[in-house]
Amino acid sequence: MIASSYVQQSAWGWQIAAYLFLGGLGGAVGALGIGIERFVNKDGRIGLLSAMWGFVFLAVGSGLLVLDLLNPFNAIFFWRNPGSWIFWGILSLSGYLVSSVLYSVACAKDSPFLRPIADTFPKLQEWQNVTGIVSIALGTFVTVYTGFLLSAAQGIPLWHNAGLPVLFTISAFSTGCAFLMLALWSRRHELHNLFNGIAKLDAALIGAEVVVLFALYNSAIHSGAAWYSVNSLLGNWVFVVGFLALGLIVPLAIELFEIMSDGESEASRMAARLLPLVSVFILIGGYLLRRFMLLGGYYQFPW
Amino acid sequence: MARYGFVVDLTTCVGCNACVAACTTENETPYWDGLYRTHVEDVSFGSFPDSGRAIIPRLCMHCENAPCVRVCPTGASYKTADGIVLVDADKCMGCGYCIAACPFGARYRYEKEAVNKANEIFGKDAGHQAPHVDKCTYCVHRVKEGREPACVAVCPAHARVFGDLDDPNSEVSKLVESGKAQPIGDPGPQPKTYYVR
Numbered sequence: 001m002i003a004s005s006y007v008q009q010s011a012w013g014w015q016i017a018a019y020l021f022l023g024g025l026g027g028a029v030g031a032l033g034i035g036i037e038r039f040v041n042k043d044g045r046i047g048l049l050s051a052m053w054g055f056v057f058l059a060v061g062s063g064l065l066v067l068d069l070l071n072p073f074n075a076i077f078f079w080r081n082p083g084s085w086i087f088w089g090i091l092s093l094s095g096y097l098v099s100s101v102l103y104s105v106a107c108a109k110d111s112p113f114l115r116p117i118a119d120t121f122p123k124l125q126e127w128q129n130v131t132g133i134v135s136i137a138l139g140t141f142v143t144v145y146t147g148f149l150l151s152a153a154q155g156i157p158l159w160h161n162a163g164l165p166v167l168f169t170i171s172a173f174s175t176g177c178a179f180l181m182l183a184l185w186s187r188r189h190e191l192h193n194l195f196n197g198i199a200k201l202d203a204a205l206i207g208a209e210v211v212v213l214f215a216l217y218n219s220a221i222h223s224g225a226a227w228y229s230v231n232s233l234l235g236n237w238v239f240v241v242g243f244l245a246l247g248l249i250v251p252l253a254i255e256l257f258e259i260m261s262d263g264e265s266e267a268s269r270m271a272a273r274l275l276p277l278v279s280v281f282i283l284i285g286g287y288l289l290r291r292f293m294l295l296g297g298y299y300q301f302p303w
Numbered sequence: 304m305a306r307y308g309f310v311v312d313l314t315t316c317v318g319c320n321a322c323v324a325a326c327t328t329e330n331e332t333p334y335w336d337g338l339y340r341t342h343v344e345d346v347s348f349g350s351f352p353d354s355g356r357a358i359i360p361r362l363c364m365h366c367e368n369a370p371c372v373r374v375c376p377t378g379a380s381y382k383t384a385d386g387i388v389l390v391d392a393d394k395c396m397g398c399g400y401c402i403a404a405c406p407f408g409a410r411y412r413y414e415k416e417a418v419n420k421a422n423e424i425f426g427k428d429a430g431h432q433a434p435h436v437d438k439c440t441y442c443v444h445r446v447k448e449g450r451e452p453a454c455v456a457v458c459p460a461h462a463r464v465f466g467d468l469d470d471p472n473s474e475v476s477k478l479v480e481s482g483k484a485q486p487i488g489d490p491g492p493q494p495k496t497y498y499v500r
Binding site: 004005007009011012016065068069070071072073074075077078080081083084085086087090149150152153154155156159297299300301302303 | 344346348357359361370373374375376377378379393394395396397398399400402403404405406407408412413414415433434435436487488489491492
């Protein structure tokens with residue numbers, strides 16, 4: 001090598017970061033919420049809320065992706081290379097948008113306002129199990145795909161590794177848990193066990209996220225562009241304070257305290273009251289993680 | 304069938320940028336935005352006394368195992384039978400995935416505003432009529448006519464050599480076979496643009 005320079009990628013900006021965030025969040029909210037409705041708590045309102053919020057997040061995320069395209073009309077050719085992760089992303093995302101609507105219509109029977117819609121399509125209630133399972137599978141796939149999308153970019157060592165899809169998947173399911181805690185906050189007493197279960201799952205996911213982040217850090221040590229990327233991220237106070245501290249460590253600490261305490265003390269009740277704020281921190285942290293992963297994407301050029 | 308490749312001779316390049324000018328004119332690249340298909344990097348490296356300066360022309364490596372082709376969802380990025388990596392502007396949706404995947408920074412966005420400006424400057428017959436991702440084509444339109452790429456044709460120092468890597472009599476093949484010309488950077492995609500150092 002004659003020389004070497006590190007150059008920040010500029011192909012993808014905040015729109016793609018938001019797409020990755022909303023894709024992961026939407027897929028995770030759908031998969032988790034529908035999974036809860038199917039296998040844990042047969043409450044159609046939870047299924048409906050999750051499937052529809054998943055739909056909204058994915059639709060908005062897709063809109064941002066389309067806005068970022070130079071020539072959106074040529075997206076009709078997306079099917080021509082099944083070896084591309086975008087092919088699988090568009091396929092699974094579109095599939096989720098359809099299956100979640102079909103599933104939601106069936107769930108509408110549990111809502112006094114929306115019941116007429118469910119009654120108009122009685123066949124969909126017979127198929128609710130199928131549309132539910134398909135939505136869970138597609139929602140999970142969309143969540144996982146967002147990480148593989150980046151990791152296939154060979155030129156950027158921070159992305160091109162086995163850890164990034166794992167990190168994005170865990171982070172997305174953590175944001176999904178955070179959103180469900182926010183959405184179900186008003187019913188937390190009625191759904192006490194379910195709510196605590198989601199908080200426990202979220203704490204476990206954040207714990208796993210910390211481990212994967214450390215593994216990524218460890219594998220990047222002194223390895224050219226990846227190490228340069230890590231240093232650029234750790235030198236940015238928004239990443240350190242916004243994501244690492246407020247989006248990760250503070251939520252983990254408060255959730256662990258809330259889970260392990262007896263629930264009777266004033267401190268324990270305070271921790272429980274902080275859960276909505278913690279959820280907002282996790283959601284902001286989820287976006288910041290993806291934004292900074294894009295900002296921290298550096299090439300190592302041999303010149 | 305030929306297997307086209309390229310050699311850049313760093314020992315003779317004088318950094319005059321004639322290649323950049325020729326490429327810009329030939330391929331109507333959006334120079335007003337500072338975007339080119341080929342560049343001449345003037346880099347300093349190391350620290351005194353172990354320091355140096357290098358003038359390194361760069362262009363698309365036309366990799367055998369091109370990451371840009373692998374990730375392109377629409378198939379707009381493709382490799383011809385004679386090994387030239389191209390972009391079909393009529394199929395490119397401009398998602399930027401190929402730009403992110405390329406380890407050599409060989410691609411850029413030809414934005415809508417740039418297309419409009421190109422039409423103003425080069426007239427209605429400008430080569431770029433729709434926004435797309437753009438890159439070096441080894442001047443495939445000239446190669447088809449039996450001519451050299453524009454950058455090769457104008458290089459006063461004979462620092463750029465183009466030819467068929469499978470033809471044992473071609474200069475480019477001799478330079479590569481002798482080991483004088485070698486790839487630089489990430490060897491994974493098997494770049495076909497070689498450098499004499």
